[in-house]
Amino acid sequence: MAAPEASPLHQFSIDRIAEMHLGRLDLSYTNSALLMTIAAGLITALMVAATRNASLVPGRLQSLAEMLYDFVAKMIDDNVGEEGRQYFPFLFTLFMFILFGNLLGMIPYSFTFTSHIVVTFALAATVFIGVTLIGVIRHGFHFLSLFVPHGVPKALLLLLVPIELLSYCIRPFTLSIRLFANMVAGHTMLVIFAGFVAPLGLFFFAPIAMDAALVLLEFLVAVLQAYVFTILSCLYLRDAIHLH
Amino acid sequence: MGLGFRIGLELVVAVFVGVAIGWAIDRWLGTRPWGLLVFLFLGVGAGMTNVYRVVKGLGMAVGYKGEGRGGTEPGKGERGKGEWDDED
Numbered sequence: 001m002a003a004p005e006a007s008p009l010h011q012f013s014i015d016r017i018a019e020m021h022l023g024r025l026d027l028s029y030t031n032s033a034l035l036m037t038i039a040a041g042l043i044t045a046l047m048v049a050a051t052r053n054a055s056l057v058p059g060r061l062q063s064l065a066e067m068l069y070d071f072v073a074k075m076i077d078d079n080v081g082e083e084g085r086q087y088f089p090f091l092f093t094l095f096m097f098i099l100f101g102n103l104l105g106m107i108p109y110s111f112t113f114t115s116h117i118v119v120t121f122a123l124a125a126t127v128f129i130g131v132t133l134i135g136v137i138r139h140g141f142h143f144l145s146l147f148v149p150h151g152v153p154k155a156l157l158l159l160l161v162p163i164e165l166l167s168y169c170i171r172p173f174t175l176s177i178r179l180f181a182n183m184v185a186g187h188t189m190l191v192i193f194a195g196f197v198a199p200l201g202l203f204f205f206a207p208i209a210m211d212a213a214l215v216l217l218e219f220l221v222a223v224l225q226a227y228v229f230t231i232l233s234c235l236y237l238r239d240a241i242h243l244h
Numbered sequence: 245m246g247l248g249f250r251i252g253l254e255l256v257v258a259v260f261v262g263v264a265i266g267w268a269i270d271r272w273l274g275t276r277p278w279g280l281l282v283f284l285f286l287g288v289g290a291g292m293t294n295v296y297r298v299v300k301g302l303g304m305a306v307g308y309k310g311e312g313r314g315g316t317e318p319g320k321g322e323r324g325k326g327e328w329d330d331e332d
Contacts, residue, residue, distance in 0.1 A: 167290035
């Protein structure tokens with residue numbers, strides 16, 4: 001899988017930093033894991049530093065943390081409702097982790113762990129399993145009414161229920177592929193355009209200008225995709241709590 | 245990477261997941277090719293349902309139903325419908 005150094009995909013290759021094996025399991029500490037550790041560390045540091053000297057008139061750091069908090073809290077209030085409040089810690093962690101993963105990936109020579117489907121699928125599967133469990137625990141057998149559309153003739157239900165069921169099962173896939181594909185596409189595009197700089201000779205400035213614009217776009221995508229992932233998780237949660 | 249990307253993704257992923265489930269069922273029960281056929285069409289159906297929901301603005305999420313945003317009391321927390329649709 002290791003792509004050659006100059007390949008646009010080389011930036012996604014995983015390198016082992018510290019070898020670690022448990023039986024036949026390869027638990028090596030990789031650059032991906034390193035970036036995740038950094039992300040988790042930075043988030044913790046930000047929140048701790050922001051709340052340590054909390055004052056009524058917030059300083060810069062405190063207002064940043066408050067804005068992030070308000071952003072996620074409002075998203076949950078608008079999309080899930082009152083009952084969603086108890087799931088705030090999870091959704092906030094999810095949002096911050098993806099946001100920091102995307103943004104840390106924008107640092108040159110760093111690594112974007114959200115560009116690996118294993119990572120995004122693990123996140124999406126956690127959301128999916130968690131939301132389904134919440135639905136089943138809250139509603140028991142009645143949870144299955146989520147798959148029965150309203151006001152449909154009985155005969156059509158035979159066809160529609162499997163379709164609803166399938167479209168429910170697709171959720172973790174679309175959720176994870178959306179994030180992963182956006183990150184891979186953007187970062188690959190940056191390197192491809194950068195690769196045009198030398199061969200174009202006199203017109204070297206054209207791809208550089210393109211890359212400059214793309215970097216800005218990528219920052220937008222990084223924040224937007226974290227937002228999209230979280231809001232879709234909210235909506236799934238809403239479905240599980242309110243059924244319809 | 246906007247709405248178009250989302251629509252394409254919904255369609256393609258639905259078909260792939262349908263085929264994968266059908267194929268697995270065939271392998272498991274030895275009912276080739278019926279599982280594959282049935283689930284291929286169910287996948288296409290599910291994908292189209294999702295696309296229809298996205299386009300209609302009903303479905304910001306898959307399987308989202310009804311006009312009322314259940315969790316939100318009317319008048320509170322109106323996120324304009326278009327707010328989601330322009331971006332993805």
